[in-house]
Amino acid sequence: MSTSQGINVAIIGVGLVGTSVISQLTTIPNLASRLHIVALQNSKKTLLSTPASPLSLAPPADWKKLLSNSPTSALALPDLVVELQKITNDSGRHTAVVDNTSDETVAQFYPEFLKAGLSVVTPNKKAFSGSLDLYNQIKQLKSNEKPGSTGPLVYQESTVGAGLPIIGTLNDLIYTGDEITKIEGVFSGTLSYIFNEFSTPKGGDAKFSQIVKVAKENGYTEPHPDDDLNGSDVARKLAILSRLVPSLSTSLAEGYLSVPTHSLTPAPLSDVKSGDEYVQRLPEFDGDYTALNQAAANEGCVLRYVGVIDVEKGEIKASLEKYPSSHPFASSLSGSDNIVAFHTKRYSARPLIVQGAGAGADVTAMGVVADLVRVAERRG
């Protein structure tokens, strides 16, 4: 093996986030020398580096064309592992797999990547918010906290709040012995936008359904708004964070399904399959939303859809809550920003707060790339 110079990076999923990851890795000078892309894979094709022809993806090269012209059909994951082990041996460099998909199948394969010595870096929430069995396998197999180990690492900063320093901060707090008492935040950019528009300290007469309609039209919601409004995305993020808090780690056997979650979708619409029909019928329920908003306003409060992990009470929930106008969740939140408040023993008088855009390809990719740099620092 030659002296290692950085690490290899194998990228699964080249959609919006994947494209931004590739862009950052190929165009930022100090990264290109540390993070060497050796594989691209989408649902159709795989493009692999070989000793005879290493991948050269930086502009003016057109990696999209190179991938679509690749003679290799998308490899099954076990076959991809075999190829990546060859590349690892040939290059003398550690290899990290980046999963930019939101696939359950890829997530379930992380243990195999790790057994093959491959690190995993991902914004995909599935592996960390689903079954406890998969989560524990990954936890056992990763070497992040094993002194002196050269084994594979797992980094997942972008699974919550995209590039915002949320997972890293929580890990630092816990690892240095702080005691988490409560984590509370607005974790969905979509629901942040909707309630920042709908429920303001100054009041307002906007209809809930109208705001959802505009959000859908601008692409702020998923194609079917219920995928945001049912709260499952927030529940997944709560499952991820909860599992990092030692005293809560055993309480989520079914992952996000174990998190009590308040759905904002009216019961009669819960079976509507079409996003368009959903938006069309939502005005029938505006009275209910307005009543909630008015009740909050009468108490000098606004509505926010939040996730709460109350360690002292042992309570985890995704729900619609009221906050006084002076609260940071009410007064200083705008747009589609995420905000997270860590209440701890050390930050007891006032919480440690992180706020900013919690979604979007570039900031998600930034979290992924920063994680890759950490792998390169430790295994490069």
Added chain:
Amino acid sequence: MSTSQGINVAIIGVGLVGTSVISQLTTIPNLASRLHIVALQNSKKTLLSTPASPLSLAPPADWKKLLSNSPTSALALPDLVVELQKITNDSGRHTAVVDNTSDETVAQFYPEFLKAGLSVVTPNKKAFSGSLDLYNQIKQLKSNEKPGSTGPLVYQESTVGAGLPIIGTLNDLIYTGDEITKIEGVFSGTLSYIFNEFSTPKGGDAKFSQIVKVAKENGYTEPHPDDDLNGSDVARKLAILSRLVPSLSTSLAEGYLSVPTHSLTPAPLSDVKSGDEYVQRLPEFDGDYTALNQAAANEGCVLRYVGVIDVEKGEIKASLEKYPSSHPFASSLSGSDNIVAFHTKRYSARPLIVQGAGAGADVTAMGVVADLVRVAERRG
């Protein structure tokens, strides 16, 4: 050399922060196996680990007594280096020096630590906010961004905002290719407290001098309040952050002295040597402070003492500024919290914000210990 298991830690300075660092390292189970204290040194004594008698500092051991009873007088720094190199060789482990002092002398010795292969972790601002020559030497000698290197590392998270993720976040933004347009924040816990009390959205009739007096009595200010009110602490933090932003890195030849800094100390008091006399005479100038506050209030604003690094304008300054009541610096700041807003190309619509306690022994020590964990991850 035996297989490395974590790293050695040599601690210079055992005051409030040092005591908290030692407490975290000796009482938190997962840290004790990775971070091995091999030396303690204060201005009087040095306590060293030897192969025959490794240091055992965890309670019920009384490390303060062990240090004061040590037969070894405080070693000159060159002699300490010799001892630490012996310990490094004997143990087969990398060694990091933690400088918990605020000494200029220790800071100036960092290049020698690094030349001897010792990493440096510190909350001491002096080396990063002073002469450009010292800063550049340290930058050259550290291996943080050298792929494949096993050389010494420098981490300094606690030099700005104590344990808040400020330096790490800025480094991640820059390293992944984001472009910083502006960094703006309340960087002094003391000045945060004073202006959060003095200048509120609701107005108020508190006298500036009275708030300073109470702050001094509660130990929120330095013994001489001018050390806070002259803005030099904020200027140092601005110098530190500015130097991390590549496009500004050459503009601070004299460090914090090159940062235009508005002193809050009235000119006639600038030569007053006694903190008590300073506080006694400050009421003479209450009219001036009140007039400023009233002028801000007339515009619907509050006063905040902030640091601004405007990359686009090429401007760095520590100054008293007005913010509208709805601004996060006005509405959601309280107590002695720090708040930092990173405006970047990626976080352009709204900034990435980090907020929380930016001073105090435990949170400062947390930043130090998290940095030590990073060294252990890379060199352990």
